[in-house]
Amino acid sequence: MNAGTFHCSRALLPHGWASNCLVTVDEDGMIVGIEVDASASGATVLPGPVIPGMVNVHSHIHQRLIAGLTGYRAVGADSFWTWREQMYRAVGLLSPDELRTLAAFAFMELVEGGYTVTGEFHYPHRLGGAEPLETATGLVKAADAAGMSLTLLPVWYRYSGFGRQALAERQRPFGMTLDELTSLVGRLREQMGPGVHRVGVAPHSLRAVEVSDLPEMLAAIDSGPVHLHISEQPAEVAECRRHGGRTPIELLAEHVELDRRWCLIHATHASDDEIALMARSDAVVGLCPTTEADLGDGLFPVRSFVDQGGRFAIGSDSNLVTDAAGELRLLDWGQRLQLNQRNVLCDEGEHLGRRLWADAARAGADALGQPVGELAVGRRADWVVLDAAHPLLEGLDADYQLDTLVLAGARDLIDQVWIAGRQQVSNGRHPSRAELAPEVARLRRRLLEAD
Numbered sequence: 314m315n316a317g318t319f320h321c322s323r324a325l326l327p328h329g330w331a332s333n334c335l336v337t338v339d340e341d342g343m344i345v346g347i348e349v350d351a352s353a354s355g356a357t358v359l360p361g362p363v364i365p366g367m368v369n370v371h372s373h374i375h376q377r378l379i380a381g382l383t384g385y386r387a388v389g390a391d392s393f394w395t396w397r398e399q400m401y402r403a404v405g406l407l408s409p410d411e412l413r414t415l416a417a418f419a420f421m422e423l424v425e426g427g428y429t430v431t432g433e434f435h436y437p438h439r440l441g442g443a444e445p446l447e448t449a450t451g452l453v454k455a456a457d458a459a460g461m462s463l464t465l466l467p468v469w470y471r472y473s474g475f476g477r478q479a480l481a482e483r484q485r486p487f488g489m490t491l492d493e494l495t496s497l498v499g500r501l502r503e504q505m506g507p508g509v510h511r512v513g514v515a516p517h518s519l520r521a522v523e524v525s526d527l528p529e530m531l532a533a534i535d536s537g538p539v540h541l542h543i544s545e546q547p548a549e550v551a552e553c554r555r556h557g558g559r560t561p562i563e564l565l566a567e568h569v570e571l572d573r574r575w576c577l578i579h580a581t582h583a584s585d586d587e588i589a590l591m592a593r594s595d596a597v598v599g600l601c602p603t604t605e606a607d608l609g610d611g612l613f614p615v616r617s618f619v620d621q622g623g624r625f626a627i628g629s630d631s632n633l634v635t636d637a638a639g640e641l642r643l644l645d646w647g648q649r650l651q652l653n654q655r656n657v658l659c660d661e662g663e664h665l666g667r668r669l670w671a672d673a674a675r676a677g678a679d680a681l682g683q684p685v686g687e688l689a690v691g692r693r694a695d696w697v698v699l700d701a702a703h704p705l706l707e708g709l710d711a712d713y714q715l716d717t718l719v720l721a722g723a724r725d726l727i728d729q730v731w732i733a734g735r736q737q738v739s740n741g742r743h744p745s746r747a748e749l750a751p752e753v754a755r756l757r758r759r760l761l762e763a764d
């Protein structure tokens with residue numbers, strides 16, 4: 314039995330825009346048929362251009378708590394490392410229940426921003442002394458409340474720095490042995506069963522995990538996505554060279570095969586050789602433009618990487634910004650500022666909006682092991698409907714509508730978001746968000762009052 318048929322006057326299919334598409338979705342929320350030039354009779358009409366849901370490959374959902382609260386310069390040179398201390402302090406104040414509320418609210422914001430799947434790189438395992446399974450399960454419940462699909466990536470965090478340095482006091486709740494990690498992944502997979510969620514694994518970084526231990530981790534957890542922060546900060550690259558005698562990506566590639574399971578997050582300070590190495594591999598690079606800008610990380614050379622065959626996806630990371638279009642916009646703007654060109658990440662004869670949205674969604678789907686990223690038979694019915702009646706979009710060709718979302722868009726250009734064939738957002742809003750808002754406001758005020 315079909316769960317529904319949907320009629321789109323314009324839909325972005327893998328080969329480009331198509332008109333009058335009738336999309337059939339089964340009870341599991343999967344697309345089982347797409348007919349073009351079809352009539353709308355009996356179908357639910359999607360009133361604006363329909364694009365695939367965006368995939369968010371990298372999020373630390375608890376960091377939404379401090380969005381906008383780290384703009385006060387308290388020290389001489391504010392940096393990633395001073396920000397990290399502020400973030401550790403904030404996370405230390407959260408109970409597991411508070412994390413769940415905050416996460417549900419922030420997942421709703423991400424859904425409103427056009428994301429339908431999030432890769433949650435989850436490391437506050439023992440908040441308030443809780444068991445790792447309890448904290449992780451809380452995040453799954455939070456995603457369920459938002460209707461969002463999750464690829465949960467429990468983080469393997471062992472050390473505070475290269476050379477197996479012991480964890481600092483504030484990092485202790487993140488620590489886990491390989492046995493604990495393997496057991497957590499196994500239990501989460503058992504609990505979830507089939508459905509919209511997946512479980513991968515995330516060795517935190519080459520600072521927090523010893524690279525020579527990774528083959529053992531890959532053997533113990535032998536399927537699902539593997540995500541790792543790498544080369545985000547120059548200090549980290551320098552430390553890696555000092556301890557490992559190589560730059561981080563070269564060192565990693567000496568110990569593991571960078572196959573389809575891998576997603577390398579940031580890779581900001583990759584050398585030319587490392588860019589070529591990643592582009593030749595089957596790994597996806599996960600770029601987080603607004604967070605990388607906020608933390609003063611630097612700019613990854615996206616155009617050069619893409620020209621060598623590399624694939625990138627996007628992530629909201631610290632969740633300072635929760636809209637997909639905003640990440641894509643800054644991704645291209647960063648390249649423009651570096652290269653003194655415009656429309657860097659598309660080719661001649663292409664619209665930037667379509668190219669960026671389609672490329673990031675497809676690579677993101679692979680990086681999270683999710684059957685999404687395209688409107689096609691066999692993929693899940695995750696989509697975003699733009700507001701065709703908005704004055705900036707009304708009466709335009711779909712390519713200009715999508716360019717407007719990516720380049721000029723405020724969130725009010727998104728009308729509806731559907732995940733697994735169910736509507737989660739209408740008129741740009743998630744209906745459950747208002748209920749959680751007072752508690753989220755309280756948590757943010759408490760944080761400032763605790764200063």
Ligand SMILES: [Zn+2]
Binds near residue numbers: 371373434542630
């Ligand atoms: Zn991160």
